[in-house]
Amino acid sequence: MPQFLQYLLQSSVCLLACYLLYLLVFRRLTFFGMSRLYLLLALVASLVIPLLRIAVPEQVAPVAMPVIDATPIAIASGSFEADMPEVAPQAPLWPVLLLAGYVLGALVVLARLMLGLKGLWKLMRQGEKLIIDGYRVVLTNGVNASFAPYIFVDRNAFNSADRAQILLHEKTHIRLYHAADLLLLEVVSVLCWFNPVTWFYRRSLKEVHEYQVDRVVSGQTDIKAYASLLLRLATAGRSYPVNTFSMQPLKGRITMLFTHPSHHMKKLLFALAIPVVAALLYSFSLERKPVITSGEKNFVLLLDASHGGDDAGAVGHGAKEKELTLLLVKEIGEQAKAVGFEVNYTRTGDETVGLKERVAQMETNKADLFLSVHVDAVNNADAGNSAIYLNTRNAHASSSANASRILYAQLKNLEGLPVKNLPMHMDKVMVLEKASTAAVLLSMGNMLHEADLKLLSDAKWRTDFGAKVVQALQNIKTAGAQSTTLHEMMGVPEEMTHIWQMERPRRTVNADGEVKEGC
Numbered sequence: 352m353p354q355f356l357q358y359l360l361q362s363s364v365c366l367l368a369c370y371l372l373y374l375l376v377f378r379r380l381t382f383f384g385m386s387r388l389y390l391l392l393a394l395v396a397s398l399v400i401p402l403l404r405i406a407v408p409e410q411v412a413p414v415a416m417p418v419i420d421a422t423p424i425a426i427a428s429g430s431f432e433a434d435m436p437e438v439a440p441q442a443p444l445w446p447v448l449l450l451a452g453y454v455l456g457a458l459v460v461l462a463r464l465m466l467g468l469k470g471l472w473k474l475m476r477q478g479e480k481l482i483i484d485g486y487r488v489v490l491t492n493g494v495n496a497s498f499a500p501y502i503f504v505d506r507n508a509f510n511s512a513d514r515a516q517i518l519l520h521e522k523t524h525i526r527l528y529h530a531a532d533l534l535l536l537e538v539v540s541v542l543c544w545f546n547p548v549t550w551f552y553r554r555s556l557k558e559v560h561e562y563q564v565d566r567v568v569s570g571q572t573d574i575k576a577y578a579s580l581l582l583r584l585a586t587a588g589r590s591y592p593v594n595t596f597s598m599q600p601l602k603g604r605i606t607m608l609f610t611h612p613s614h615h616m617k618k619l620l621f622a623l624a625i626p627v628v629a630a631l632l633y634s635f636s637l638e639r640k641p642v643i644t645s646g647e648k649n650f651v652l653l654l655d656a657s658h659g660g661d662d663a664g665a666v667g668h669g670a671k672e673k674e675l676t677l678l679l680v681k682e683i684g685e686q687a688k689a690v691g692f693e694v695n696y697t698r699t700g701d702e703t704v705g706l707k708e709r710v711a712q713m714e715t716n717k718a719d720l721f722l723s724v725h726v727d728a729v730n731n732a733d734a735g736n737s738a739i740y741l742n743t744r745n746a747h748a749s750s751s752a753n754a755s756r757i758l759y760a761q762l763k764n765l766e767g768l769p770v771k772n773l774p775m776h777m778d779k780v781m782v783l784e785k786a787s788t789a790a791v792l793l794s795m796g797n798m799l800h801e802a803d804l805k806l807l808s809d810a811k812w813r814t815d816f817g818a819k820v821v822q823a824l825q826n827i828k829t830a831g832a833q834s835t836t837l838h839e840m841m842g843v844p845e846e847m848t849h850i851w852q853m854e855r856p857r858r859t860v861n862a863d864g865e866v867k868e869g870c
Contacts, residue, residue: 356449361401361635363546369393370552372627376620378555381613383563385621390556391532394539396628403636453545460544464537474503486522495584497521499530505584513580516572523564532556562607569608578605639689649693650828653718655782656680656696657725660703665728667798673701675807676724679795682817683722687824706781713787720754720827721790722820723782726807727797734800735767739774740792742783750789754827758791761823765816767806768796793820 373393377386478489488502488509495517496503502521508514524530536553543549569577581601656677658664664672677698684694695716697709713721727738739759741751755774762770774791777783783790795816796803806812 356446356453358401359453359543359545362397363543363548365397365400365631365635366394366543366546366552367548368627368631369397369624370548370555372623373555376623379613380617380620381562381566381607381610382618382621383559383566385618387532387556387559387563389621389624390552390559391535393624394535394552396631398539400628400631401635403632404638405632405636406638408639456544457541460541464541471498475501478503483518484522486518486525488518495521497524497530498533500525508584513584516568516577516580517584519571520564520568523567524560527560527563529560529564532560558603561604565604565608574608578608581605649691650824651693651695651717651719652684652687652824653695653697653713653716653721653788654680654684655709655721655723656698657723659698659701662703665726665798667728668801668804670798670804670808672726672728672798675726675798677701679724679807679813679816682813683724683820686814686817686821690821690825692821692824692828709782710785710787713790718788720824721782721786721788723790723792725792725794727794728799729797730799734797734802735769737762737765737768737770737796738772738794739770740777740780740783740794741774741790742778742780742786743776745784745786745790747786747789751783751786751791753830754789755791757826757830758793758820758823761819761826762793765819767812768803768816 370393373386373390377389380386474491474494475489478491481488481490483502486502487500488504490506490509491503493505494503495505495508502518502525504514504517504521508517533556536556540549540553565577581604656673656679658671658673658676660673662673664676666672677700680696681699684696687694695712695718697712698704709723712718739755739762741755742748743752745751752774759770759774777792780792783792796807798804798807
């Protein structure tokens, strides 16, 4: 789901929770100022809480290393392009349609608001204007309301004995800045038009405005006469974003006029908002940051999405390697962070990063493991096949071999794109040859095969792939102190290593459809 739509959903849930608390507990109280403040703060909190990210340390014990198949590593050498192409996965259509429907609805509600403001502006221009006690009064035909510095009064009511009460009522609205509340509600109504709670919330805040003003006015005039005036001037609500003098329905206002004030100790009930907000923060804002409890330093992982920027890498069936490897690397990174790894990336977007810069980042980030992800593009090669490569002549060959062996143990059973062959040695790959730490290269599938491309573009498959890689990473971290030499692990003398080397023909297809031969 697009992040914006997810935000709107979470914000709507927050608004619903806060509004239910108001309806169940605060609505019947006569602390109208506090009720207004609560509704405004709850509205702002509902918009902000889904955006907050509160990091909370979570202690995580190291994962014990399971028994692993210690099959010897077969070493094969051959040229391998340092960077490979990527495929742009085809996005599902429903999020686009959902977003388009949301935007269309927002535009309709916005148009409604604009029409209301236009009508208000028309009233201001056409009505007769007066200045009374420093307030701008506009005489209208049938409208008794206020908005910001303007008071709208019906001509007939203005010339009657009711004028003083009407003006006092509307002056109080202006003095309490109720127009600002209404503008905020109108903006939220545009953003959250799809949420019915927004419209009920809007009505409740307008009610609180009227309760608050009625309490002030009734304290300065005869309460029965004031209630009678409300009934005589009752008018249906208009589409203007204003506070109207006697907006229907009036039953709640009349009831509140004659309701005995709530006991002041009931103000403590507003403290119930604290656990509600805490629960919402816990649900939507808390971000757990795993902390290893063993006292050891965090395992630093440097993830490398091959290619990027001007270098698209391999291209096949309209897909680019640079895009697909970034998806795979981010999936690994997110899952690795969740279990306590310190994760860094050679790139996080579509930027050009040179091979020397990638090598330098190993030292800069003090990485314990460098993991480079590629997607192959080889003609006349089987589909559903992945591979693991390392450089056995690098100073960190032993730790690279351990890492590749453990990765192989996890990925050999990967659904759809398993690693069928043992890890292989590869020359002429700078990020492996010049690595200042353990370094492994994963080549996932063959993008010239549509079946492979479909798997690589599938979010669920990438989740399963990331889970297996992260399980391997946990095992690599646990096994770090148990490393043996490469040749001990292979079970062959060092001088026999060359026997394991072999050439692997390779062909890649560029964006123009040209076939490039290589080894």
